[in-house]
Amino acid sequence: MRHQAVFFAGVLWLAVLLAVAVLSIGRARSTAERLVALDVAVIVLMGLLGLSAGGARRSYPLDAALALALLSFVSTLAAARYVGDRRPFEQPEGPGKGEAG
Amino acid sequence: MTAWIADVLIVLGLVVMTLGVYGIVRFPDVYTRLHASSKAAFLGVSILLVATALGGGPSVLARVVLIVGLLAITTPVAAHAIAQAAYHQREPMRAPGAVDERPTKS
Secondary structure, X not given: OHHHXXXXXXXXXXXXXXXXHHHHHHHOOOHHHHHHHHHHHHHHHHHHHHXXXXXXXXXXXXXXXXXXXXXXXXXXXXXXXXXXXXXXXXXXXXXXXXXXO | OHHHHHHXXXXXXXXXXXXXXXXXXXXOOHHXXXXXXXXXXXXXXXXXXXXXXXXXOHHHHHHHHHHHHHHHHHXXXXXXXXXXXXXXXXXXXXXXOOOOOOOOOO
């Protein structure tokens, strides 16, 4: 039982960290900073789901964490490509047009 | 015995995770914040998930391996995409000693 208390204390601390991450989404000065803060908030939420799965000795919160990882990757990629060159779903046309720099 | 190891891993993961979130709050610009988000936060959540897998059965272990492997593949790609977008948007580099290698005449 004492070990489960460690898990739930970790869940509480991660909830505090999640609140800080969400607040820093609001504090961000640009879209890229907002994306970074959103990424961190999602990762903290995945850690929270993992710890709650360990504390309750169930595996279904980990399914939610897995879906969250997939969705977070796709959304971050699409949003970053949209912020970068306004074309999230296409390859840049023309030879060398999409090269960085 | 494994329960004690799981406790130590949880404390370690929480410390690393706290450092990552503190980096997001404290670092001056996008490029330095990406260090905190892509390295510290990923490492912290991996340690926490390993601690979860130590106390669970094979179904928990399979999911943890899947999540950690997926994050190890996707986190660098997402961080690179964000950094490239920020650089195209000409985000300012506020970190002291930052060097922008863009040619001045674009």
